[in-house]
Amino acid sequence: MSATLLPGQPHVHYENSQLHVEGCSLDALSITHGTPLFVYSKASMLDALAAYQRGFAGRNARICYAMKANSSLAILQLFAKAGCGFDIVSEGELARVLAAGADASKVIFSGVGKTRAEMACALEAGIGCFNVESEAEIDVLNEVALGMGKQAPISIRVNPNVDPKTHPYISTGLKGNKFGIAHERTLMTYQRAAALPGLKVVGIDCHIGSQITEETPYLDAMDRMLDLVESIEAAGIPIHHIDFGGGLGINYNGDTPPAADALWHKLLGKLDARGFGQRQLMIEPGRSLVGNAGVCVTEVLYMKPGEQKNFCIVDAAMNDLPRPAMYQAFHSIVPVKQAASQSSGAEVFDVVGPVCESGDWIGHDRTLQVQSGDKLAVLSAGAYCMSMSSNYNSRPKAAEVLVDGAHSHLIRQRDSFADQIRGEKLL
Ligand SMILES: Cc1ncc(COP(=O)(O)O)c(C=O)c1O
Numbered sequence: 197m198s199a200t201l202l203p204g205q206p207h208v209h210y211e212n213s214q215l216h217v218e219g220c221s222l223d224a225l226s227i228t229h230g231t232p233l234f235v236y237s238k239a240s241m242l243d244a245l246a247a248y249q250r251g252f253a254g255r256n257a258r259i260c261y262a263m264k265a266n267s268s269l270a271i272l273q274l275f276a277k278a279g280c281g282f283d284i285v286s287e288g289e290l291a292r293v294l295a296a297g298a299d300a301s302k303v304i305f306s307g308v309g310k311t312r313a314e315m316a317c318a319l320e321a322g323i324g325c326f327n328v329e330s331e332a333e334i335d336v337l338n339e340v341a342l343g344m345g346k347q348a349p350i351s352i353r354v355n356p357n358v359d360p361k362t363h364p365y366i367s368t369g370l371k372g373n374k375f376g377i378a379h380e381r382t383l384m385t386y387q388r389a390a391a392l393p394g395l396k397v398v399g400i401d402c403h404i405g406s407q408i409t410e411e412t413p414y415l416d417a418m419d420r421m422l423d424l425v426e427s428i429e430a431a432g433i434p435i436h437h438i439d440f441g442g443g444l445g446i447n448y449n450g451d452t453p454p455a456a457d458a459l460w461h462k463l464l465g466k467l468d469a470r471g472f473g474q475r476q477l478m479i480e481p482g483r484s485l486v487g488n489a490g491v492c493v494t495e496v497l498y499m500k501p502g503e504q505k506n507f508c509i510v511d512a513a514m515n516d517l518p519r520p521a522m523y524q525a526f527h528s529i530v531p532v533k534q535a536a537s538q539s540s541g542a543e544v545f546d547v548v549g550p551v552c553e554s555g556d557w558i559g560h561d562r563t564l565q566v567q568s569g570d571k572l573a574v575l576s577a578g579a580y581c582m583s584m585s586s587n588y589n590s591r592p593k594a595a596e597v598l599v600d601g602a603h604s605h606l607i608r609q610r611d612s613f614a615d616q617i618r619g620e621k622l623l
């Protein structure tokens with residue numbers, strides 16, 4: 197018996213040439229549940245969480261899982277049971293975390309466009325904090341809270357103008373981004389918010405971007421945040437918690453982000469040095485908790501040799517895995533069964549889906565030894581894949597399985613076509 201680990205995927209390995217997630221064979225799971233199929237490792241998610249927990253040992257810290265990365269109920273339940281709070285960005289996300297058993301007081305609500313209805317719903321549920329993103333939102337939240345006879349707990353999300361050195365679509369902490377309140381306007385905005393009777397200032401927040409693989413942007417952002425906390429407190433407004441957002445990257449293609457515990461060791465050093473070491477901390481990690489825990493299994497439908505390109509057409513598509521089309525993102529693609537001879541017969545293919553768009557690709561120029569009927573696994577598909585999937589081309593959303601050791605649990609069935617047309621009316 198031979199076990200071969202895959203880089204960056206601690207719970208995905210070949211055993212006797214068959215790809216496994218923990219103790220479950222992906223070939224067997226895809227025979228039972230069909231393809232495309234998302235398969236997640238519970239141990240991988242809990243290990244990723246443990247790295248943050250180690251980093252915060254002995255500190256007053258709360259890990260609020262940014263559920264937009266993967267909002268499957270069973271995954272939310274797993275993090276809720278592990279003691280996490282949640283970072284949400286819509287009423288729909290609030291409904292999901294509450295359905296999964298989350299403690300509302302550990303929920304924080306981010307996003308630049310919260311509606312009055314969403315604010316009211318979150319106030320009614322008793323969430324822990326609104327991360328307010330504009331001066332206009334401050335006034336609306338104050339009005340909504342007063343109308344309900346409540347006070348809304350708030351942090352102001354600061355845009356620290358730090359370059360996270362990531363894809364421009366997932367950078368959020370630069371002046372040109374729509375997120376947060378400009379660093380220079382932060383103090384006056386706190387002073388305004390603190391004077392409003394419907395609001396209670398509890399913290400400060402930032403989130404500078406996603407898939408960050410360097411520590412410098414975090415260290416710079418922390419300096420800027422602590423400067424602000426000092427000036428806000430000097431103006432007589434106490435800041436009970438510091439929320440430092442999420443954004444830590446994962447290994448997709450040889451990326452080497454810092455480990456969560458090592459990064460936080462450095463950041464806590466900064467907090468300690470400036471006397472903020474005992475302040476309550478919050479973070480909002482998404483991708484780094486779930487990204488490397490998931491794979492998407494897909495079956496090869498057709499091999500299509502061409503004059504300029506060879507295509508390997510699979511049954512997963514941009515509606516299941518939108519990241520390549522949206523950000524030219526790279527996901528490793530590996531066979532579910534390793535061929536007897538690794539080198540002979542391998543060719544270079546574009547791996548593409550059935551959707552009617554030239555942008556429907558999963559991998560460009562991949563060297564594979566495949567034929568129709570074979571299965572492939574798209575790696576690092578735990579974050580921003582299922583949660584960004586759609587029914588484009590009226591394709592059903594894929595099923596999802598959570599693996600726990602040798603056990604597998606179907607946590608979401610493939611959509612039915614009846615589900616897709618429910619709620620629509622013929623004229
Ligand atoms: C406000 C906020 N918090 C947290 C996250 C989670 O980011 P990531 O999945 O990169 O950790 C995001 C997404 O970038 C976000 O917009």
Ligand SMILES: N[C@@H](CCCC[NH3+])C(=O)O
Binds near residue numbers: 264407523579580584
């Ligand atoms: N959807 C992005 C991350 C967005 C983070 C949310 N602000 C991705 O797949 O990389």
